[in-house]
Amino acid sequence: MTPGKDYIGIGIGVLILNEDQTKTLLLLRGPQAKNEPGTWSRPGGTVEYGETLEQAARREIKEEIDVDLVNLKQRELIDAIMPAEQQHWIAIGFWAQVVPGQELKNMEPQKHPEMRWFGKDEVPSNLYGASKPAIDAWVAS
Numbered sequence: 261m262t263p264g265k266d267y268i269g270i271g272i273g274v275l276i277l278n279e280d281q282t283k284t285l286l287l288l289r290g291p292q293a294k295n296e297p298g299t300w301s302r303p304g305g306t307v308e309y310g311e312t313l314e315q316a317a318r319r320e321i322k323e324e325i326d327v328d329l330v331n332l333k334q335r336e337l338i339d340a341i342m343p344a345e346q347q348h349w350i351a352i353g354f355w356a357q358v359v360p361g362q363e364l365k366n367m368e369p370q371k372h373p374e375m376r377w378f379g380k381d382e383v384p385s386n387l388y389g390a391s392k393p394a395i396d397a398w399v400a401s
Contacts, residue, residue, distance in 0.1 A: 272304045282380070284377070299387055313354075380399045
């Protein structure tokens with residue numbers, strides 16, 4: 261059975277902000293992404309059985325960009341219903357920052373061919389559905 265398709269999947273996303281919170285890190289979803297390829301998203305992924313939401317957030321960030329997080333705070337809960345892809349996810353959103361001095365590394369270039377920092381006035385319009393509410397909230401803050 262596949263999460264998000266055979267039953268509602270639980271995912272997390274982390275809006276990573278730079279030190280002065282003027283930029284956020286977004287990843288371009290490539291052809292091997294589970295859904296919505298060609299959109300920009302915050303990093304994240306599926307919560308695994310037996311792990312807490314915070315553990316999932318920290319693990320996914322380590323797997324995707326090889327950094328640790330500080331100031332991790334849960335912020336939103338999003339229904340991500342994708343009729344075209346026949347998927348339904350509940351996405352728990354966090355905001356955080358990278359431990360000072362750590363450098364980002366794209367650990368999954370086959371899934372995310374590009375990652376980039378964006379200022380509030382530079383956010384692309386083609387955002388991943390489950391990331392859009394968090395990004396919109398940050399832009400409005």
